[in-house]
Amino acid sequence: MDDEFLNRTKDTTFSPVFILGLHRSGTTILYRMLNETRNFDVLTLYHVLNFDRLLYDSVNNVVDGEKRKINQELHEKGITNRKTDDVAVTSEYEHEYVYVFSERDYPRKLTEDNKELFELLCKKIKYLSGDGKPLLLKNPYDYGNFLFIKKMYPHAKFVFIQRNPLDVISSTMKLWKTRLKVRDEFVCLYSKESVAMYRNPLLLLCYRLFFTLRFPIGVFEVFWRVKTGADYYLKNIHDLPRTDYISIRYEDLCEKPNQVITHVLQFLGMKSEKKFNGYIKPRKLKLEPEVSFLNKFIYKRMKAYFDTFGYKP
Known part of the structure; x- marks a missing residue:
């Protein structure tokens, strides 16, 4: 448009x-x-959902109306915040x-x-x-x-x-467990990949096996992503003015x-x-069991990042 x-x-x-x-x-x-x-x-959420018509909305003075539609949809779906951390959501999110x-x-x-x-x-x-x-x-x-x-x-x-990487990994695992327990309507508004996952029972089962078992192997993938990002930062940050x-x-x-x-x-x-x-x-943080179990493993492999920012295992 x-x-x-x-x-x-x-x-x-x-x-x-x-x-x-x-x-x-x-x-x-x-x-x-x-x-x-x-x-x-x-x-904002409005920009993401209406990306292909943002200029049209502005030229035709319907921006506020489109935002009201988004807020109405959120209301009808019972969406007031993100399930994973209670951050409030509106069209201005x-x-x-x-x-x-x-x-x-x-x-x-x-x-x-x-x-x-x-x-x-x-x-x-x-x-x-x-x-x-x-x-x-x-x-x-x-x-x-x-x-x-x-x-x-x-x-x-x-x-x-x-x-702290331990909290990052634990929070990510908790997010997946929450998101895989029941369909997250908010994420489905803007992520076609999430919609596809929830619609495919086999794919959803694979995700659940990967992230929600008693000791989910998905924790190693999350750890690898965290370590890769942290290593890049430590290696390259000095190249930024x-x-x-x-x-x-x-x-x-x-x-x-x-x-x-x-x-x-x-x-x-x-x-x-x-x-x-x-x-x-303030929230009392408790590490997910699999992260607590891997505490020393994670610290040993990310010691440089822990030490750089004053974190303890």
Whole structure:
């Protein structure tokens, strides 16, 4: 629906700021907190679901109506938050650009193949916003891809968020167990792969065997992905100019949110009066049994990352 309006974005520019971290490292809550400072434009659920008609919606003044439709669908399906962590969701939910890629069968991380699609997405968001704010984006799949991104977008800035690998792996396993127990209607709104999984009993059984047995072998795949991302970060982070990135810890964000958010904003030359006291509710974390069992195995193979960020096994 947008084809006839694409020329409207030809002179639109964007200044990207990437939030990058491992899956389940806290990128979602950081994205939401930074968005609430009102310093950025962000990618929302509305942008993801209506990507092919964003310009049409704007030109025809139906943006608000389309957002109401999404909120109505969420209401009808009983969706108020993400099952995996209780993060509230509406049409304004801060989303990941990976789903613009994957729904069109492109790689999940930024590549030469999907670069044009990514830039079109960014231009559409900026065209709709009509302001000069930086564009804040996140995609955990790009945590191990920041040198390519920097090469493509030399002026890009990066906000890295780190988290204890044991908690990352445990949280990922818990996510899969929750998602495989019963159909996740929210994920099915924007992920055709999830819809296909739930519709195929054999495929669903394979996922359940992989991730939900008493000792699921899927934990090793999750560990490998976490280790691969962490190794890439440690090996390549020094190739990024120190003025182009900041790295924070999820644990510090939870303990002293105002200080950490202020630190991030200062790095980006911004400020905000927004306070986040009590924003993140303390949760007693208990490692999934398989992660607890592999504690020493994981620590031994990721000791450099543990030591770099002050984590203990």
